[in-house]
Amino acid sequence: MNQKLGIGIKALLAFSGLLAICGLGMCNVVINEFELSPPDNGTVWVEIYNTGDGAVDLTGWKINIVDKPWEGPISLKGSIEPKGFLAFDGLKSWVATGNGTVFLYDASGVEVDKTPQKSDDSQSDFTYGRLPDGKKTGTNADFAFMMASKGRSNVR
Numbered sequence: 065m066n067q068k069l070g071i072g073i074k075a076l077l078a079f080s081g082l083l084a085i086c087g088l089g090m091c092n093v094v095i096n097e098f099e100l101s102p103p104d105n106g107t108v109w110v111e112i113y114n115t116g117d118g119a120v121d122l123t124g125w126k127i128n129i130v131d132k133p134w135e136g137p138i139s140l141k142g143s144i145e146p147k148g149f150l151a152f153d154g155l156k157s158w159v160a161t162g163n164g165t166v167f168l169y170d171a172s173g174v175e176v177d178k179t180p181q182k183s184d185d186s187q188s189d190f191t192y193g194r195l196p197d198g199k200k201t202g203t204n205a206d207f208a209f210m211m212a213s214k215g216r217s218n219v220r
């Protein structure tokens with residue numbers, strides 16, 4: 065195979081591979097931390113983390129916080145760098161009742177990630193976060209109650 069063709073195929077594979085993975089809702093972006101009971105009447109927020117090696121375009125992506133009786137949809141924009149963190153604020157009017165679940169959807173509406181339902185009405189600087197960043201075994205233990213680190217790596 066000549067070199068030029070090899071590079072072309074490699075680029076094509078990388079491109080189609082990324083699209084295919086995202087289309088199946090398997091992008092490497094996770095909900096990494098969420099604050100549903102902020103101190104000082106602050107706003108709720110959700111941090112996402114890109115565990116993958118490529119930037120991910122977030123156009124059309126959506127976070128939805130479900131804390132009955134309300135639901136808080138947040139539209140995402142921009143892109144997230146590999147191993148990057150981004151945090152998105154909710155609205156001031158969303159006052160957590162202490163039992164929240166957070167969902168992350170990609171541009172095609174596929175659920176990319178979902179947190180366990182977490183109870184928090186402490187109104188403190190503590191949040192629920194994956195420890196270490198991106199830990200995803202699918203159990204309740206993926207999230208620890210820890211000091212807030214909005215837009216940064218999680219630390220106990």
Ligand SMILES: [Ca+2]
Binds near residue numbers: 103190
């Ligand atoms: Ca808190």
Ligand SMILES: [Ca+2]
Binds near residue numbers: 193
């Ligand atoms: Ca964090």
